[in-house]
Amino acid sequence: MLVKVRSVANVGLVALPVTVEVDVAEQGFPGFTIVGLAGKAVEEARERVKTAINNSGMDFPPKKITVNLAPADLPKDGGAYDLPMAVGILAASGQIQDSRFMIHDSIYYGELSLDGDLRATKGVLLVGLFARSISPSNPPLTAETRAEGEKVRGGNLKGVLPEIFVPIESANEAAVVEGISVFPVRNLKELVDHLNEVSVIKSLGYLVIEDLVEDERVEYDLAEVAGQEQAKRALTIAAAGGHNLVMWGPPGTGKTMLARAMPGILPPLLPAEALEVTRVYSVAGLLQPGESLVRRRPFRSPHHGVSAAGMIGGGSNPLPGEVSLAHLGVLFLDEMAEFPRSVLEGLRQPMEDGQVQIVRAAAHVSYPASFTLVAAVNPCPCGFLGHPRRECRCSELAIRKYRGRMSGPILDRIDLHVQVPAVEVEKLSNAPSGPPVTAKTRAGGEKVRGGRGSYDGSGDVRKKVIAARKIQEGRFKSDGIFINSQMKNRQVRKYCPLNGETERILRLAVEKWDLSARAYFKLIKVARTIADLGGEKDILPVHMAEALQYRQMG
């Protein structure tokens, strides 16, 4: 007997329909064959499916079983086809009553464990979105349809909404998709009972995204970093205008902590943005079991040993790389000069286009990669060049080589450069409110703890950033961009007219420091963001003068 079960293959961020055809033949030598460009993990599904069925108290038919994964030319990998195969085999051998269309219309997706339990499987959110997109009428969910669904079958909306059966641990991912029924399946036995109407699996209620996206407590507060007011200001500008930022400074001055504070001053994720980020994380399998939605802006900090494929994404069935995992968040490159040149060069396309195209023999996929780059660089290989007390032991040649590693294309795309000098702790007369208590700060006692930081904490900074972003949104309504850093030169001319004095300052600077045309436009963009932070309509001389503080050094 032949049974067809629907499932889904994830190629990049796109889910494609896959039909799992299962034939259990009465005649022929007993065996189990899988065809349809099945990868290693799918081949091995044979043993998992067989054992899981047997261990669930059902019979694995001792007959000739053929499974075809259609379409035949689409490569398939991973354990997600275990569940549709098992359902197909049980239906084809009469252990599930095939009296209902449900088997043919529902989507099954999930990896089996040998004892018949379902394991967390990656990509479930995409399955949900796919189900939503193929729903015949794609019905907008109204009170009536919902009520109608409830009538047909206690709360399960059968027949009205597309149904998906997915592992219980991953089911929350799909629950944020409106207009589908998500059935969290614990194990094979439970599913079979549900399909045979012996017992009922309750579908998950729709999780309203807006309720999930809440302001989570910031992990790192700007106020925790001692001193470094200018670096904090630069972070604020970077967050407000989406500018990329590089911090130059010796080790131990707070560069990493500052970068980690960045997500906390960016505006919270919008519901649509949260969904976009979650898609990437779902495909990468990085969501925690039971997690439904990524609520925080991502912060990715790959080590400098990362390969080009790890950074950009790759694999024969390409998975998202660090640039995509940092989508709509922050990509932090600590010790940027230590990254292999090929990896840094690979960042150019995503920084330009906001997405990456990955081409492999098996697939051609595109992942979103619109991130803010925050980089930290030591001033020289040993890190102590210009340090007030430590000595630099590097030769001039070594320093030149070191800086040359990231010259050109990448630095060109970074708008803000800021020095993060070594802080002499005893100089911080008004240290921030919550410094780590060391012997030194304890000696300073009350004075240190009583003093307020001279720069705002993350909460206040974020308010300013949100206000500045609102101004930008209003300005670019008709341009298809959102933030100042995305302006092309044409838009810079349109939205950033400079008055006489401002222009004069910029010209002086260009002359004095031999600035390139690109640097010229970068300065205007940064000045525009500074003006937006100040709530000014025009770019005033002070804004341009401040922007000059963040020009590229040397």
Next chain:
Amino acid sequence: MEIKRIEGRKVAGLAALLQPVDELWYSGEWDEGIFTHTAAVVGSRRMTQYGQRVVEKLVPQLVSGGVTVISGMMYGVDQAAHRACMECGGRTVAVLGFGLKWPGISTNDLRFMDEIVKKGGLVVSEWENQPGTLWTFPMRDRIMAALAQEIYVVEAAAKSGSLITAEWGVKLGRKVWAVPGPVTSKVSEGTNRLIADGKAQMWLPQQQISLSLKDRDTNNAEIYAMLQNETLGIDDLARKLKRPVEELGAKLSLLVLSGEIIEKEGKYFLGSGNWVKR
């Protein structure tokens, strides 16, 4: 770059050497006048911020007194001295530790040599094709010491080549100055030692007269006052003046643009226009 030759005995100062210099190769316009008042400014290749500041204080003083600055064109203090000299309009002489036509000269150095010549200075060497090697640099030091009437050592470690120049200077009876440095700094060990042993006199900057602030923006007066005695980063300034960094940043940018103050690696100090000339 055109390279010419002059006999060693025709050059003032070189006659004093026991190991005579037979010939001197040079590039640039030879002018006896360049050697009328001379001072060698030498020091460590690993110059610190402190060394940089000293050079920027010392060299303008020398130049405004009509002195030609002689140095060895190594990176660090030497190049800083040449550069500072050219920046305030002085002529400078670079004495190389290798032949002028040695193919091993780096492109950066060649560019630097060009610049010196273009600004009216000289690049000289005892050799035409001699590669730079261990013994050539100390040999060069004796020429520097002979050409200079005064020798200033800015930052030198305990075993620095600059100390060789100083030794030659002592032997030749030149006036040797050493700039005192922090006793904790390795690159000031040599200079401090010179002073302690009495081989060199301690160099101290001329007393500066307090700035007349009348014609300046009074708002900036406090910035000048802060920078009078030390170099500060913007964060330090903001903290001391109790001003937000954004406001201060804008101000500092304008002051740097107008040349009132100078910024190096994130630290600010008063520009040479604010030093009183002698």
